[in-house]
Amino acid sequence: MEQRVTGWVGWVWFGAFALLSVGLFNLITGLIAVFDEDKLLAWSPGSGAYVVDISTWGWVHLFLGLLLTCTGFALFAAATWARVVAIIAVLASIVWNFFWLPVTPWWSLAIIVLGAFVLWALTVHGDEVERAVR
Template sequence: MAQRVTAWVGWVWFAAFAILVSGLFNVISGAVAVFSPKTVVSWTPDGIAVVDVSTWGWVHLALGVLLLFVGFALFSGAGWARVFAIVLVILNLLAQFVSLPITPWWSLIAIVLDFFILWALTVHGDEVARANR
């Protein structure tokens, strides 16, 4: 018995588009951090933390390129793209938590967006393959 595609498949299209936007912003912020190498000094209760922004920029740049790749692949409905997207979004979520002291507002927005993406891909991701048949 074939399962029908519901309107919830729109959440997966939203997730694919949001991954593209997140990947683009990661590429931009990563490139800015890489090409303007600076360090950020953060005051913590335990002392001073010095963060090399250019090194962390390479992480955001590479993650952004991978997110762009998987975002486009999600539109095809490939099962591997959904699994790869879930892994990359979790990595992006962790990267945004680490970036929280440096860019708090953008990191919070990206964290909330990543949770919506994860929800859409895990709950309704299989409908994309059925929609593309």
């Protein structure tokens, strides 16, 4: 029995493009920060001030950018592992933006809603991507 491909595959493609875009931006900012020798003074209300090396922040963003970019390309190719990584990334984004609701309510709400659609498409209709690629 042939199963049909629904329009939800478009949301999977949207998720793949979003991962690819965010990954590329993280790669660029990570590369810039890796070669920057500046220090950043950060303030935490509970523990006071501390100095953060921007290059360390850059290496983290460089690694995350590489992971998200590879995941975005693999999601376009309908790789199963990419769906798993994308689901984890979308869940992390939703949780992260939930904590930022008091600071940026409209932006966080928009990201949470978009993330919910992409999460639904990845979990429920993710297997349709394989049929759409064939």
